[in-house]
Amino acid sequence: MKIRYENSLPLAAEYFGSFGEASGYDVGTLTPEQLVDFDVLAVRSTTRVTPELLNCANRLTLVGTATAGINHLDTRYLDAQGIYWMSAAGCNAQAVAEYVLSVLCNAHLEDITDLKRARVGIVGAGHVGSALSRLLDVLGIEYVLYDPPLAEQGDERPFTDWLTILNCDVITLHVPFVQNGAFPTDKMIDAEVLAGLSAKQLLINACRGEVIDEVALKQRLMAGDGPTVVLDVFANEPDIDADLLQYLWLATPHIAGHTLEGKYSGTQMVYEAICDLAGQTPEKSLDDFLPERPNLHVDLELCSDQGDNLAPAIALVLSVYDVKEDNNHFRKGLAGPTSFTAMRKQYRVRRELAGHKVECSQQPDSAIATQLAKLGFNLK
Numbered sequence: 473m474k475i476r477y478e479n480s481l482p483l484a485a486e487y488f489g490s491f492g493e494a495s496g497y498d499v500g501t502l503t504p505e506q507l508v509d510f511d512v513l514a515v516r517s518t519t520r521v522t523p524e525l526l527n528c529a530n531r532l533t534l535v536g537t538a539t540a541g542i543n544h545l546d547t548r549y550l551d552a553q554g555i556y557w558m559s560a561a562g563c564n565a566q567a568v569a570e571y572v573l574s575v576l577c578n579a580h581l582e583d584i585t586d587l588k589r590a591r592v593g594i595v596g597a598g599h600v601g602s603a604l605s606r607l608l609d610v611l612g613i614e615y616v617l618y619d620p621p622l623a624e625q626g627d628e629r630p631f632t633d634w635l636t637i638l639n640c641d642v643i644t645l646h647v648p649f650v651q652n653g654a655f656p657t658d659k660m661i662d663a664e665v666l667a668g669l670s671a672k673q674l675l676i677n678a679c680r681g682e683v684i685d686e687v688a689l690k691q692r693l694m695a696g697d698g699p700t701v702v703l704d705v706f707a708n709e710p711d712i713d714a715d716l717l718q719y720l721w722l723a724t725p726h727i728a729g730h731t732l733e734g735k736y737s738g739t740q741m742v743y744e745a746i747c748d749l750a751g752q753t754p755e756k757s758l759d760d761f762l763p764e765r766p767n768l769h770v771d772l773e774l775c776s777d778q779g780d781n782l783a784p785a786i787a788l789v790l791s792v793y794d795v796k797e798d799n800n801h802f803r804k805g806l807a808g809p810t811s812f813t814a815m816r817k818q819y820r821v822r823r824e825l826a827g828h829k830v831e832c833s834q835q836p837d838s839a840i841a842t843q844l845a846k847l848g849f850n851l852k
């Protein structure tokens with residue numbers, strides 16, 4: 473079997489090498505001729521799989537993307553050609569949920585959002601939206617879910633309406649980018665929606681840039697008194713509107729899903745699909761590759777000094793992942809499309825919360841210990 477893979481799939485050689493010939497290509501360099509006689513194409517969101525790209529693909533049986541989003545695949549064309557395609561659904565849901573949590577923790581500390589009173593509107597209750605709702609449940613933060621497709625499919629969770637979402641203190645977007653059909657998301661946050669948002673609200677987009685009308689967003693933010701905005705994703709990546717950044721509270725280069733766990737899981741899922749194709753039982757697993765998590769030390773006494781029972785969780789979440797570091801790095805490093813892609817592909821090693829061992833300066837009270845354990849921390 474011959475496999476062509478985008479080099480940014482971590483561990484691709486380790487996972488795919490045993491199937492036969494596996495050869496990588498750098499982002500933006502794949503040509504149609506390089507797919508001649510290949511059975512499998514493994515990509516991330518930075519390879520657009522179009523009819524033109526597959527022009528010479530005479531043997532292609534499987535296109536696998538190690539990502540949750542699929543809007544870079546022409547799935548209609550693949551279906552029409554009888555080429556099986558798969559995505560790594562849910563691989564990085566926890567990563568994105570923890571990105572949003574890190575944003576919320578910072579917003580709480582900076583008095584942008586009072587997490588004890590705030591209501592979070594989660595738009596899209598799939599893998600990411602659900603992972604986020606579980607984190608908010610642990611912390612006792614109120615939220616509502618909006619997901620008409622799931623409601624229509626009979627999902628029994630309580631769903632709210634669009635107007636209620638637009639009145640939430642925090643609106644966080646976790647939908648796929650869809651242009652057609654009954655539930656399009658293209659510019660679902662448009663000029664009219666933006667006009668109704670106030671300076672008391674926080675708007676987070678970590679799904680796809682095109683879900684917000686960015687031209688309207690910039691105009692709204694330039695006019696003043698607009699919502700606080702956090703963007704991980706932008707229209708027209710990697711050639712983004714850098715001028716927009718000055719109006720955003722936090723901005724990051726599409727790395728919300730880029731934990732080590734999220735990226736390795738994506739490759740693992742593509743590997744499992746190839747095993748399936750080859751009629752083999754998967755022998756490799758994430759545990760073969762994931763390094764141990766570092767230990768954390770936290771002074772709980774200091775944390776709870778502020779009389780805030782969210783303080784220990786916030787301190788720990790931010791000690792594992794503080795989105796502000798990525799924001800600072802992005803703003804310093806952005807100099808055109810090449811740097812946007814480079815910052816994504818050379819992203820630092822980021823780990824998820826679960827499994828971190830925590831040494832506390834004092835025994836936490838039982839409610840806080842339970843909360844931290846439910847976030848996945850191992851209290852020593």
Ligand SMILES: NC(=O)C1=CN([C@@H]2O[C@H](COP(=O)(O)OP(=O)(O)OC[C@H]3O[C@@H](n4cnc5c(N)ncnc54)[C@H](O)[C@@H]3O)[C@@H](O)[C@H]2O)C=CC1
Nearest residue numbers: 540541596598599600619621646647648655678679728729
């Ligand atoms: N920034 C990043 O690094 C990442 C971004 N993403 C993006 O986030 C999106 C969501 O990821 P997952 O939760 O894993 O996908 P998912 O497919 O599990 O969930 C998406 C949910 O959105 C719902 N939905 C679709 N259209 C809707 C509409 N018009 N209104 C409300 N809800 C709607 C679906 O019913 C589904 O439940 C992905 O499609 C991808 O584009 C995903 C992972 C990482």
Ligand SMILES: O=C(O)C(=O)[C@H](O)COP(=O)(O)O
Nearest residue numbers: 516517518539540541729730
């Ligand atoms: O999974 C998705 O969907 C994402 O947006 C990924 O985080 C995108 O990462 P890259 O494939 O662009 O590295």
